[in-house]
Amino acid sequence: MKKILIANRGEIAVRIIRSARTAGYSTVAVYADQDLNSLHVQLADEATPLPGATAGETYLNRQALMEAAQRTGADAVHPGYGFLSEHAGFAQDVIDAGLTWIGPTPETIRKLGNKVTAREIAVAAGAPLVPGTDGPVDSADEVRAFVEEHGLPVAVKAAHGGGGRGMRVIRTLQEVDAGYEAAVREAEAAFGAGECYVERFLDKPRHIEAQVLADTQGRVVVVGTRDCSLQRRNQKLVEEAPAPFLTAEQRREVHESARAIATQAGYTGAGTVEYLLSPDGLLTFLEVNTRLQVEHPVTEETTGVDLVAEQLRIAEGQPVSLTGDPDPTGHSIEFRINAEDPALGFLPTPGPVEIFSPPTGPGVRVDTGIRSGDDVPDAFDSMFAKVIVTAPDRSAALARAELALAEMRVAGLPTVLPFHQEVLQAPDFRAENSSGAQDADHFGVHTRWIETDFAPVLEESAYLASALRHQETSMQRITMEVDGRPVELGLPAALTTLLGASAPVPQETGAAAEAEGSVTAGFAGTLARWEAEDGQEVSAGDALAVLEAMKMESTVTAPAAGVFSRAGIEPGEQVTAGQQLGSIG
Structure with a gap:
């Protein structure tokens, strides 16, 4: 291997480029239209475009990636993670072209990427396993039959892919049909194959x-x-x-x-x-x-x-x-920095990053693919940085993490930073007993902890409340010198207008900005599907539509009871934050 094409973007592309160049390889970056000026493009030895702005046109386009490798004379391909990293067909494309695939063989990817055959391998290896179906299920009736034999809850999971996509947990018999259909639909959208299998779901693991x-x-x-x-x-x-x-x-x-x-x-x-x-x-x-x-x-x-x-x-x-x-x-903790708003249920928040000022100091590592002035595009994943904090033991790592997250500053769009700061104060996560020592019996975090045990804490969070206050109105930021040091102040735009400052016109967002009874998009994305018919009688809380952004689905619900009238938007069309989806009369 001499020249490696990185079939990815963002922070993982940057990460691979650095290790590859340290080892003496030259690197090739590929980029979608909106990634033209991205950090990974600038750090690579050379870069070549993947014309288009969507994942399907670019980083998921096998033909375009192979043409890029041929065009640049690359003799190896590193897929990173996500996109085509676990696609056996793409791995085979690379090998058939006479290039080196930096990963397991296509056959191994195929066997382990299919959770049914992976389970068979685990059985043969003597690994611990819970009950599950021997192969994919073909209907919701088969899910019900499994439930009758093994009980609830169960998980319906995509047989291909991972990352939690194409997975639905079913806790009641009434959820079987909807849960099965949703898992199949997500699996088809994410992996191009809707096969799903069923297994017992462990509560609070x-x-x-x-x-x-x-x-x-x-x-x-x-x-x-x-x-x-x-x-x-x-x-x-x-x-x-x-x-x-x-x-x-x-x-x-x-x-x-x-x-x-x-x-x-x-x-x-x-x-x-x-x-x-x-x-x-x-x-x-x-x-x-x-x-x-x-x-x-x-x-x-x-x-x-x-x-x-x-x-x-x-x-x-x-x-x-x-x-x-x-x-x-020692001990190390990683915090994913996503463009999502935890104060609004982790809604995706793509947009410009006006300021990106990462923490520094002993034991602090930041992996990122952006700088101040870059954008987090809505076509790709919401994660744009990772803060990794390491210390001699877990207690010291927690203390160091508090300092690092407090030092970090991201301006221009909401992120999950306030969530991380709140988590660091949570007794379940800190696992400290009355003497202050860490204790296994006090570690209460599990895979649904955020949605269950931690949900009331999030509602009361001082960190999230502070973040939300800054979203309630447009802010005019001005820099002043106080005691010889520059200090940035954020003031409501209406107030700065009264004071004579040059301020933008306040822009209300969300339901508050619309007429009473209107239904709006909480974020920019794609209308995945309608859940309510035009003219349908709905109750408060009923599902009206599903929006998709940054690979995540979010349901829009009725704010009140009445008759729902759709706006003239078809599934697959793009919507903007605050755009009217319909009204309830």
């Missing part, structure tokens, strides 16, 4: 995973464990390594079964074996991600292993540089 590296000589190293339990809508927000509060036996079982699964699958490259851990200590295999994970930096920080460099070594046919499973040193 932790999400534990093992990072593996496997070379072509047959050696499998488990680099470490991670806890990724802090999720919303099955999307991770906070991850840490090593996974805290595991018993020695649980840690041993994770390491041994992850190694056995990778060996059984004939795995090569970097991959992640994921598990669920119930409150009573039951460990069950979940899935294998056949790619680098978003949260890989916490493993790197606690082991000193450059996982991207190891991927490159393995792709070259070299052995893994590690002689055995490394012992972790």
